[in-house]
Amino acid sequence: MARVPDKPTLEGLERRFIAEWDANGVYLFDRTRQRSEVFAIDTPPPTVSGSLHVGHVFSYTHTDTIARYQRMRGKAVFYPMGWDDNGLPTIRRVQNYYGVRCDPSLPYDPTFQPPDEPHSPPIDVGRRNFTELCRQLVAADEVAFEELFRRLGLSVDWNYLYKTIDDRPTKVSQVAFLRNLARGEAYQQEAPTLWDVDFRTAVAQAELEDRELPGASHLLTFHRGDGADDLMIDTTRPELLAACVAVVAHPDDKRYQTLFGTDVTTPLFGVNVPVLPHELADAEKGTGAAMVCTFGDLTDVTWWRELDLPIRAIVGRDGRVLAEPPGAISDADARARYARLAGKTTKQAQAVVVELLRETGELVGDPRPLKHPVKFYERGDRPLEIVTSRQWYIRNGGRDDKLRAIFLELGRELTWHPEFMRHRYESWVAGLTGDWLISRQQQFGVPFPVWYPVTADGTVDHDRHIVPAEDALPIDPSADIPPGYTESQRGQPGGFVGDPDVMDTWATSSLSPLVGGRWLDDDDLFARVFPMNMRPQAHEIIRTWLFSTVVRSYYELGALPWSDAALSGWILDPDRKKMAKSKGNVVTPIAYLDTYGSDGVRYWAASARPGVDSTFDEGQMKIGRKLAIKLLNVSKFVLGFNHGEPVAEAAITHPVDRALLTRLARVVSEATTAFDAFDYARALERTESAFWSFCDDHVELVKGRSYGVAGDNAAASATASLQVALSTFQRLLAPFLPFVSDEVWSWWQEGSIHNAPWPRLDADGDDAVLAAAGWVLGAVRKAKTEAKRSMRSPVELVVVRAPSASLAGVEAARTDLIEAGSIATLRLEESEEPETIVTLAADPAL
RNA sequence: GGGCGCUUAGCUCAGCUGGCUAGAGCACCUCCCUUACAAGGAGGGGGUCGGGGGUUCAAGUCCCUCAGCGCCCACCA
Numbered sequence: 054m055a056r057v058p059d060k061p062t063l064e065g066l067e068r069r070f071i072a073e074w075d076a077n078g079v080y081l082f083d084r085t086r087q088r089s090e091v092f093a094i095d096t097p098p099p100t101v102s103g104s105l106h107v108g109h110v111f112s113y114t115h116t117d118t119i120a121r122y123q124r125m126r127g128k129a130v131f132y133p134m135g136w137d138d139n140g141l142p143t144i145r146r147v148q149n150y151y152g153v154r155c156d157p158s159l160p161y162d163p164t165f166q167p168p169d170e171p172h173s174p175p176i177d178v179g180r181r182n183f184t185e186l187c188r189q190l191v192a193a194d195e196v197a198f199e200e201l202f203r204r205l206g207l208s209v210d211w212n213y214l215y216k217t218i219d220d221r222p223t224k225v226s227q228v229a230f231l232r233n234l235a236r237g238e239a240y241q242q243e244a245p246t247l248w249d250v251d252f253r254t255a256v257a258q259a260e261l262e263d264r265e266l267p268g269a270s271h272l273l274t275f276h277r278g279d280g281a282d283d284l285m286i287d288t289t290r291p292e293l294l295a296a297c298v299a300v301v302a303h304p305d306d307k308r309y310q311t312l313f314g315t316d317v318t319t320p321l322f323g324v325n326v327p328v329l330p331h332e333l334a335d336a337e338k339g340t341g342a343a344m345v346c347t348f349g350d351l352t353d354v355t356w357w358r359e360l361d362l363p364i365r366a367i368v369g370r371d372g373r374v375l376a377e378p379p380g381a382i383s384d385a386d387a388r389a390r391y392a393r394l395a396g397k398t399t400k401q402a403q404a405v406v407v408e409l410l411r412e413t414g415e416l417v418g419d420p421r422p423l424k425h426p427v428k429f430y431e432r433g434d435r436p437l438e439i440v441t442s443r444q445w446y447i448r449n450g451g452r453d454d455k456l457r458a459i460f461l462e463l464g465r466e467l468t469w470h471p472e473f474m475r476h477r478y479e480s481w482v483a484g485l486t487g488d489w490l491i492s493r494q495q496q497f498g499v500p501f502p503v504w505y506p507v508t509a510d511g512t513v514d515h516d517r518h519i520v521p522a523e524d525a526l527p528i529d530p531s532a533d534i535p536p537g538y539t540e541s542q543r544g545q546p547g548g549f550v551g552d553p554d555v556m557d558t559w560a561t562s563s564l565s566p567l568v569g570g571r572w573l574d575d576d577d578l579f580a581r582v583f584p585m586n587m588r589p590q591a592h593e594i595i596r597t598w599l600f601s602t603v604v605r606s607y608y609e610l611g612a613l614p615w616s617d618a619a620l621s622g623w624i625l626d627p628d629r630k631k632m633a634k635s636k637g638n639v640v641t642p643i644a645y646l647d648t649y650g651s652d653g654v655r656y657w658a659a660s661a662r663p664g665v666d667s668t669f670d671e672g673q674m675k676i677g678r679k680l681a682i683k684l685l686n687v688s689k690f691v692l693g694f695n696h697g698e699p700v701a702e703a704a705i706t707h708p709v710d711r712a713l714l715t716r717l718a719r720v721v722s723e724a725t726t727a728f729d730a731f732d733y734a735r736a737l738e739r740t741e742s743a744f745w746s747f748c749d750d751h752v753e754l755v756k757g758r759s760y761g762v763a764g765d766n767a768a769a770s771a772t773a774s775l776q777v778a779l780s781t782f783q784r785l786l787a788p789f790l791p792f793v794s795d796e797v798w799s800w801w802q803e804g805s806i807h808n809a810p811w812p813r814l815d816a817d818g819d820d821a822v823l824a825a826a827g828w829v830l831g832a833v834r835k836a837k838t839e840a841k842r843s844m845r846s847p848v849e850l851v852v853v854r855a856p857s858a859s860l861a862g863v864e865a866a867r868t869d870l871i872e873a874g875s876i877a878t879l880r881l882e883e884s885e886e887p888e889t890i891v892t893l894a895a896d897p898a899l
Numbered sequence: 900g901g902g903c904g905c906u907u908a909g910c911u912c913a914g915c916u917g918g919c920u921a922g923a924g925c926a927c928c929u930c931c932c933u934u935a936c937a938a939g940g941a942g943g944g945g946g947u948c949g950g951g952g953g954u955u956c957a958a959g960u961c962c963c964u965c966a967g968c969g970c971c972c973a974c975c976a
Contacts, residue, residue: 061935263975270976287976301976335976343976350975426975476903480972592970625969660912660924665904666969670911672925675938682938690935727915738913742923749940756935831941838930838942845933 057692057800061685063650063678066792071203073795079805080208083129084578091131092123093585095566095615096209097598098135098217101191102142105201106639107669108632112621114658116589117207118733119619121788123586124208125811131582133213133569135222136198138191140558141252141432144497147186152176155183155496157531157553180496180531187497188218201642206651206791208807215568217561222568223527226561227502229609230491231520233447234503238608239491241515243443245347245354246490249430250372254494255444256430256437257557258451258487259597266427266436269420270339273410275300275317275326284317284328285417287339289425291410292402293346295322295378295391298362302342304330309342319344320415321406322378322387329360348439350428351486367394368438374402399438443515445492445501445554449604451485463603463613470619470731471664474592481596489601491560498555502528504535511546519549563601566614585615587731592620592664619731622666632669645674652790653678659789662734680741681793684786687748688797691779694759697801700773707758707767708865709826710774711818713751716743717781718814724785725811733788740785747778750827757872767868781812825862826870829853829889833874836891847894848876854884 074080094116099109124130148154152172159179167186168176178186195216202209215222233239246255271291275284286300297319302309309328316325326344333352334343345356347364356362365379378391390409394402410416427436450457460482469475492501504519519535521528530551534540542548561568570582584606590598599618606614624632632639645654649671656677661667705711720743727735752775757763759771780802787794787806798806833851837844851874853863860881863870871879877894 289976335974339976341976345976352975428975471904473903477971480902484972596971623970662913668911670925672911676924679938683936686936686939688935693935732915735913735915738923742913745923748936752935753933753940834941835943841930843931843933844941845931 057689057697061689061796063652063681063685063793066796067204067206067651070792070795071206074208074805074807077805079807080124080130080132080210082131082210082213084581086129086581088581090127090129091581091586092120092128093131093570093582093587093615094120094133095569095585095588095602096132096134097590098137098215098562098565099198100140100142101136101138101194101198102146103194104641105198106632107642107645108624108639110201110205110642110654111624111658111661111667112589112591113202113207114205114655115619115621115661115663115733116587117205118655118659118736118788119587119589119728119731120208121791121807122728122733122736122811124807125784125787125809127810130208130210131213131570131585132207132209133215134199134202134207134209134211135214135565135569136191136195136216136218137558137562138187138195138216138218139498139561141495143187143191144495147183147190147497148175150190151186153178153183153186155180157496161532180529183496184218191216191218204646204651205642206655208791213569213571217558217568220527221571221574222561222564223499225564225568225572226499226556227526227528228523228573229564229567229605230556230560231502231523231526233608234518234520236608237448239445239447241443241445243441243515245357245439245441246444247351247428247430247437248370248440248442249433250370250435250438251433252430252495253370255442255490255492256433257490257559258485259481259489259559259600260431261428261437262431263426264429265424267422268425268427269422271407271410271420272340272417273320273344274415274417275319275344277312277315277317284312284342285340286342286344288344289423290346290349290399290403291406291416292374292394292399293349293367294319294344294406295374295382295394296346296348296365296367297322297324297326297344298347298357298365299326299345299360300328300342301331301334301345301356301360302328303334303336304332306334306336306341308336321390321409321413322382323384324365324381324387331356331360350439354439364441366441368399368440370440370442372435372438373398399436442494444490445556446488447491447560447604449485449489449600450482451487451489457482457485459607460600460603463607466613467603467615468617470617471662474595474618474620474664477592477595478600481600489604491557492554493557494553495555498558499527499561500529500531500555501552502526502530503552504530504538504549505552507544507546507548507550509546513550559597559601562598563605564609565598565602566606567609583610583614584612587617587619588615589619589621592622595620617731620664622661622664625666625668631666640669645671649674649678650681650792652681652792655789655791656680656737659733659737663732677790680744680786681790683745683748684783684790684793684797687752688779688783688800690752691775692801694768694772694775699801700769700776702773702777704766704769704773705777707770707774708818708822709755709869710770711816712820712822713747713774713778713818714814714816715818715820716823717778717812718816719820721781721785721812721814728788736785737789740782740789744782744786747782750830751778751823754826754830754866754869754873758869762872763868777814781814784809784812819862821858822862822865825855825859826866828859828887829863829866829870830873832889833870833876833891836893840893842893845875848874848891849894850878850880850890850892851876852880852882852890852892854882854889855887856885857883859887 120130120132151167154175156177157180161179161181165182268289273286312328369375374394376395450460464478506514570579572579653674657673723739724736755771758767761768795806
């Protein structure tokens, strides 16, 4: 006996089912299943910084529909969640929220309590205190994140939740790093690196972005001896003149042939620098001759390295000109000029240099304003500088073509959804110019588990690493002591120091399949889930997260981390701009979940093609809600026949009903194929359109027969087919509308629909019957509408003229048509030209 | 400069390996309270499928080309 409410409603479904699913363990991962029976998802751990926005709802829903489909296909779905609470966003928030700053040199203060209000000026605290504040602050956000994801109906197994800040992920990061180090895949190097002067940290190539900035071209005079003509050089960065180490021109540039190998003297500072040929110099740009500074841009680094030039650094890590000039600036006037620059930001220094050049007459004309692209750290506010520093790197093929070829090949073995996304991986890997810089000069993150010996004279020996045993991890070298030492030896001659840096957040994220699968900690589990099936993620982090995961997985396990990568698009606001926190146009999802229900919002998300940027569209949510309501109502109606008791499928003998099953079988097949290809949107579209046609046409057609107007057998056939269709549609819609589908399922089935098997149908009916019947019914409806009659109004005569094949279909549906259309006489006439003539009964109102 | 994607009704978008008069939803108009649903239903108006060329019996769909928009990569004097 079906338990159908008198007045079906969507109200309260979310709260009820969230609790029910939890209580019944509907989404628990069955870890007894073998790898071949598991579908494992490498879920993106969202960055915990504030709140989730509608973009999260969008992409996480995509993944969830696939998880639900695979679960219904009988797979044990490994669907963990993680919180990425590492990294700069958290640091920034903690600094601002409490008004504190981390000073790693300070000891831990167990009694420290954060101020109630942001403290100004910021209070300096030790790294461990700072970390504790980070944990406190993210904890509240994480509760809200979990609540939202549950509300949205994500079928995550929350038992596998992890936080990147926790010991286990930290240990995974440190172990993997030490193994990289031992195998030579990680190394340390002192070299010019891109440097953010505000965050005071090195940044990686993958975190750069170009911004178009106004600048100016300055024409400078470099002097040649013996009264020869001056050498003119155009530069946008005259403030780096003191850092000039050479002048380069293209080897074929006729203008400079005689100068190659000679020296010229720099303006203002009178330093002799060589004029050298190099392929990268462009005869078309400026005067064709460029000054090489240490370092103005990445090309300078190349010239410096390949031409074996000295270093004359003048910009410090704070972005200001260093107090002391390079040794090459020896002349007293030159040193006096330099003194006017010292301590200034590069921007201020530029103004001073221009002034000085005007005084000496070495600036030709005025600076000519231009716009040019400048490299920024993607989270930064000021242009990057290049400074020499000691950093950790992981080899990624950027300096090794054989390795690069391996990573390119791995990218080709990966299945991409949509397929064209592989181009982004290809062009990124092909264009790498250096290894992956993983160290950051930050206080909060996974520390490098390395100490260095301090020699007897007090210098740190960076060439020797003291590393802990794996089973001692995780460690913090600024708090923990290397084996064989005591805390009193920290920083002392003959003692040790800890590596002060932390790993970039991607260095941890790149291990997400290992962290999620509990590598090291639970080998049995890991063997059942790795390599994973699916990596869902946004397309703009292919170069960071996706690529780095491929790299780490290759090093640690010699395999691709997953078989399939599913890239989601962006949410655009109505002005077609990407919704992003930094753009200030994000939409908070809660209000929409309240208004349209989780199912409605999920419908909107699932309507967007995989990988395609999609406009935020409230209208789609409204449609989703209507779909959910329709499912309630049609379920109620179908379950009203035979008191909701199941009727054996064997009763389905009527040609109209058999045609329905054939249509259903096709829809199931299309949805299945689409889902297998990760195309949730197509699965939804096929299902939805078949569902509406079922409700509006088929149900109307067989309604009368279901009530019994054509006898018990005909009624049983209709009822049984309606039940099959209902069961099928409920399950096809379950991945998209998990709440309402489980509600209607609960009216007549045992257990959650989300643990029910995905529908399978074999049918051999002739669905031309439905096409023919639909055509006639449509004509009848049209006639009634045009006559402004009710759909119930009687029809005296319908004459159907069509080829015999179509007539056979109409004949098969005769009783249903007569009933559905209130037709007194239905006459069929064979004809080449299909035509339906409807004669309405006299209007009783007239 | 190289690459990728997009351009179909007023709006948001489907249209998969070329094939019946190009579809859906929203919006708009008309009608219908029919006992699953008025939070519904029936019907209608509206498109030379970005431009041009080509292949084909047949092109929104394939090829070439141009244009606009977006993105990725590279350049950055």
